[in-house]
Amino acid sequence: MQLFVKSLRFLRNGKFLTRTLTTEQNYAQQVEAVPLSSELFEGPKTDANTAPLITMHGLFGSKQNWRGISKALTSKTDRRIYTVDARNHGDSPHTSSHSSAGMSADVSSFLSTNSLSKACLMGHSMGGRTMMHFALTYPQLTDRLIVVDISPISIPxxxxxxxxxxxxxxxxxxxxxxxxxxxxxxxxxxxxxxxxxxxxxxxxxxxxxxxxxxxxxxxxxxxxxxxxxLPHFGNYESELQNLKPYNGPTTFICGTRSPFMSPDHWPQVLKYFPNAEIHWLDAGHLVHFEQPQKFIQIVADFLNKK
Known part of the structure; x- marks a missing residue:
């Protein structure tokens, strides 16, 4: 594939910054983005100069599902925490399309709208696949990645x-x-x-x-x-074939009683995320609901790691 670049300029703290997009990133930009409804959480140690955490829920979820986790994380990290409603969910716009590429474009637009040059990303299930796609497409905008109970390889x-x-x-x-x-x-x-x-x-x-x-x-x-x-959920890995691996810090948090991540997938997962680690908790698919304290500590330790 021939490589070309496209530059985007956006305002942050009164200064214009420039993003350079590769072919794959430019393709994602062509997907029409929608403005995401969000909620911001800040704590006593919040540092506006540190990359914030953006969290996206799973199928049928909303940003409200992550309020408790987000409030707890503000006391354990120095990062601003945004929870967002994915397109076709919660208070975000409804559209006739729903894909990881489209939702990645939504997250990219969210960063631009909020003058964020880089962010940490966390997503559960559908949101996890969105954030994986984003990190692979926009590595220069991704500080680190947290994937909650979903595999990029297959679904049950x-x-x-x-x-x-x-x-x-x-x-x-x-x-x-x-x-x-x-x-x-x-x-x-x-x-x-x-x-x-x-x-x-x-x-x-x-x-x-x-x-x-x-x-x-x-x-x-x-x-x-x-x-x-729904049929496109099973074709997720085909969307990643032309994307380069994301080499940034990555952690997966999965449930031992959930069918959405198999230990057998791990060698293939590392091809996309070579700097990844995995944590297994005694839980099903809603690992963050079933083991909230352990989940919060893993996320906080990962976000605080230098």
Whole structure:
């Protein structure tokens, strides 16, 4: 592939800085970025000159899922911490596309908008794949990388059972005249027909909203687009083939009872992230919820490492 560069200038502290983009990075820039809704956390030791941490949730999640973790980290590190809603989730815009390249472009735009020349990145599941893609595409913008319970190599076969969950979400039937509490009970019963995992049902139910003008029950996440993008989750590694390895500090934090990372993947993972380490916690996929104290300490130690 022929290499060419493109320079972007952005303002920081009253001075213009220049980014130089390679072919792959320029390609990602061509994906239309959306402005991400975010929340900023700062603590007593916050240093504005230190690269902040940007955290992205997983599928069906939102920035609210990371408030407790973020508040705890502000007391253990000197970094500003931003949590963001991925496109098609939470308070961020809904679009007709949903891909790691698009979400990487969103994060790049977020850095520019907030005059950040470099950032630490943390992502869980879908967010982890976004942040891996970003680090491989924009290594000069990445200070260090934290990936939570997801592999760049493959996803478990059970993930494709999500079709039943999406179908149930797309076909909820709730009278608009019901109050929120009663409507939630009815939707929850309908969702139970799609999965045996009450943990999954409870997590998805955090997305249920009721329109104030019509009373209609709707989902905060863009269910149709997420459903349509489901087949692409299995083709993730093909998106990385033309990207050079990210050589910066990287840590993976995974659950021993989760199917989303296998020890067998590790030799292949190191081809993309040669300076990576891995921590295994006694947890399932929501490792940060199940083992919050151990998780926070691992992240804090990694962010504080010189």
């Amino acid at each position: 076969r059970s993930f494709y059972e999500m079709n039943r969950i999406f179908d149930a979400m797309l076909n909820i039937a709730v009278p608009s005249n019901l109050p929120m509490a009663e409507g939630r009970k009815l939707v929850k019963e309908q969702m139970k027909q799609a999965t045996d995992s009450m943990e999954t049902v409870d997590f998805i139910m955090l997305n249920l909203r009721k329109k104030p003008d019509t009373g209609e029950f709707v989902w905060a996440c863009n269910v149709q687009t997420l459903h349509d993008s």
